[in-house]
Amino acid sequence: MKAILTTVGQDQVGIIAGVSNYLAQKQINILDVSQTIMSGYFTMMMMVEVPSADLDFVQVATELKDLGTKLGVEINIRNADLYQAMHQL
Template identity: 40%
Template sequence: MKIVVTIVGQDRVGIIAMVSTILAENNINILNINQNILDGFFNMVMIADMTFSKMALKDLQQFLKEKGKAIGLDIKVQHEGIFQSMHQI
């Protein structure tokens, strides 16, 4: 299953490292990363494959949400199909 991870907040050292480490520890493969930083504001969209992960999507969503909140970031994880449906014109 492919997922979309979005991260928004103030830029700081280690955002990508934190998220990619959590994904790697849970056998989730990063397929694509797109990030922008504008006036200190960090925005990233990551596509990942969690086919071989033993962690449930719901658990990953909660875990990353809490990790992000602890450092002032909004981190959301969605099933790719839901993300695409929400962003169709």
């Protein structure tokens, strides 16, 4: 299943490393990434491929929120199908 992961927060060392290490441990593949710094705030969007048969998506979302708290950023992940459905209405 494809998902969109967003990360936003004050820029600091280790944000990309923390997020990408978590994804690698869960065998979640990064398909595309865009990141920038806007007025001192780090923003990153990723399109990822979640191996749905092996992982509980709700648990992944909770663990990413917890990781965000540790890194001092806000991390959200949403099923890409939701975005597509919103644009088809």
